[in-house]
Amino acid sequence: MTGIRLTAPAPGWAIDADVVVVGSGVAGLTTALRCAAAGLDTVVVTKARLDDGSTRWAQGGIAAALGEGDTPEQHLDDTLVAGAGLCDEEAVRTLVTEGPDAVRRLITTGATFDTTDSGDIALTREGGHHRRRIAHAGGDATGAEISRALVEAVRSAALHTIENALVLDLLTDAEGRTAGVSLHVMGEGQHDGVGAVRAPSVVLATGGMGQVFSATTNPSVSTGDGVALALRAGAEVSDLEFVQFHPTVLFLGADSEGQQPLVSEAVRGEGAHLVDATGTRFMLGQHELAELAPRDIVAKAITRQMHEHSTEHMYLDARHFGAPMWEQRFPTILAACRAHGIDPVTEPIPVAPAAHYASGGIRTDLRGRTTVPGLYACGEVACTGVHGANRLASNSLLEGLVFAERIAADIAETRPPRTEPAKSTGGEPVALLAPETRTAIQRIMTRGAGVLRSAASLAAAAEELEALHRSAADADAADPKDAVPGVDSWEVTNLLLVSRVLVAAAREREETRGCHWREDRPDRDDAHWRRHLVVRIAADRTPVVHRTETAAFPPVRAAD
Numbered sequence: 001m002t003g004i005r006l007t008a009p010a011p012g013w014a015i016d017a018d019v020v021v022v023g024s025g026v027a028g029l030t031t032a033l034r035c036a037a038a039g040l041d042t043v044v045v046t047k048a049r050l051d052d053g054s055t056r057w058a059q060g061g062i063a064a065a066l067g068e069g070d071t072p073e074q075h076l077d078d079t080l081v082a083g084a085g086l087c088d089e090e091a092v093r094t095l096v097t098e099g100p101d102a103v104r105r106l107i108t109t110g111a112t113f114d115t116t117d118s119g120d121i122a123l124t125r126e127g128g129h130h131r132r133r134i135a136h137a138g139g140d141a142t143g144a145e146i147s148r149a150l151v152e153a154v155r156s157a158a159l160h161t162i163e164n165a166l167v168l169d170l171l172t173d174a175e176g177r178t179a180g181v182s183l184h185v186m187g188e189g190q191h192d193g194v195g196a197v198r199a200p201s202v203v204l205a206t207g208g209m210g211q212v213f214s215a216t217t218n219p220s221v222s223t224g225d226g227v228a229l230a231l232r233a234g235a236e237v238s239d240l241e242f243v244q245f246h247p248t249v250l251f252l253g254a255d256s257e258g259q260q261p262l263v264s265e266a267v268r269g270e271g272a273h274l275v276d277a278t279g280t281r282f283m284l285g286q287h288e289l290a291e292l293a294p295r296d297i298v299a300k301a302i303t304r305q306m307h308e309h310s311t312e313h314m315y316l317d318a319r320h321f322g323a324p325m326w327e328q329r330f331p332t333i334l335a336a337c338r339a340h341g342i343d344p345v346t347e348p349i350p351v352a353p354a355a356h357y358a359s360g361g362i363r364t365d366l367r368g369r370t371t372v373p374g375l376y377a378c379g380e381v382a383c384t385g386v387h388g389a390n391r392l393a394s395n396s397l398l399e400g401l402v403f404a405e406r407i408a409a410d411i412a413e414t415r416p417p418r419t420e421p422a423k424s425t426g427g428e429p430v431a432l433l434a435p436e437t438r439t440a441i442q443r444i445m446t447r448g449a450g451v452l453r454s455a456a457s458l459a460a461a462a463e464e465l466e467a468l469h470r471s472a473a474d475a476d477a478a479d480p481k482d483a484v485p486g487v488d489s490w491e492v493t494n495l496l497l498v499s500r501v502l503v504a505a506a507r508e509r510e511e512t513r514g515c516h517w518r519e520d521r522p523d524r525d526d527a528h529w530r531r532h533l534v535v536r537i538a539a540d541r542t543p544v545v546h547r548t549e550t551a552a553f554p555p556v557r558a559a560d
Helices: 026-037 072-082 089-109 142-156 225-232 265-269 295-309 323-329 331-339 395-414 437-449 455-478 487-508
Strands: 014-016 019-022 042-045 160-162 165-172 178-185 193-198 201-204 243-250 273-275 314-317 349-358 361-363 375-377 533-537 543-547
Touching (some): 019 026, 026 042, 026 142, 142 395, 165 193, 165 487, 178 201, 201 225, 201 395, 225 375, 273 295, 455 487, 487 533
Parallel strands (some): 014 193, 019 042, 019 201
């Protein structure tokens, strides 16, 4: 344990449970439902409303070998290729073999997918997939349908939920084992202010960290809270340098910041073309799958074209779809484009890459266990080894499903006893940043650690981030009253920690691999860098980066 914690008031209330699940996307709610079904007293904590996480924004669908002629082995092969040599093959095999039945159980839970005229699940194709294996709902509203079904199931099961609650830090007992979490509830409700959920099993399903960048497809709640909490608690994270930038995000202007509308890869899966301002397709000849190459390849190609043409975006041309197909297959995207003055039926869509998905995260084993006993992680916040250096399209929802079920099974099997949280020790809490620092962090990260990176850009980013870190500590030492605890200051403090760790890993990896693109190191170097970078926070609050000796993950060693 590091003893590092956020500056926050002591909990003023507490509730007890067997399991606390933090997050209400597909990973969190599936875990909670399975734990409750096993007879465990389960509490769900979520930062906004139950349906406000990243899951409901997922457009394309969920990948699984459900179609005729498709097999888990083919799904595995596509995933390994996309992961650029860093996938954990056992984790991927677990995903693709258990995935189809997990999707069927999701349907039993209440999720309704689009079907063909014969009643079979309708399947589409996305980048990196050699077969149609993407199940979708509402055309391009798959995440919204999955979220709806799971939220209804949670409410029907009368699970204890705490909404509008920002998790702060992990509670541990005298032996260093998980004993719950501290959290702050925003607004009126059954609980208010800082409190605690005391439980021997904590599942982090807090989603991504896209808000470390200026432009992202992630919702505003995606501030890396789970990764930051885990780091402060002494857990290891891995592969955090691999941030996937979605190639086709609706371009709203060079100065646009915050959440940007996504134009799903499924649009390309149905035959849309990437073109430059002259209408010329530029993916032909660059990859055998052209527009359906893995996302890192497409994002790099678009960025390269933007540089060559001195422009800020490229175009996605799907005018040949016609109005009926746009209205039936992609109603959400059509509405978003039209809301911003673009009509995809009659004109190409301006697109540019934006931060989309963290392939790395809190390091886990195949049962979702982290390096801190009793702490689990699932979904985008976790690094199971499934995604390697670049996530294959639509594998994220499936990963959330499969590993959520595995976590619930492990907790139900072990049923650890409840213990009393130890009184906090370990020195001064983390100095908080002023809320307005958020924009500065995002611009530093976009400039220095975005799609294109180099030793110089990363060094500059590291220096600027460390200056923010030191200035907060200095200001706190000069006048502790300036460090005002609150949601905005906690979020930006989490963003800074996650950014520092991401940049530390990106500086260490001196090659280009997957979605980590080093301009000064343009080649992939398997001999030296087909390795994982594992990071922890030292007691002096600096990131410590360790390179594994092989492409295999070291054991988690969290078992009791």
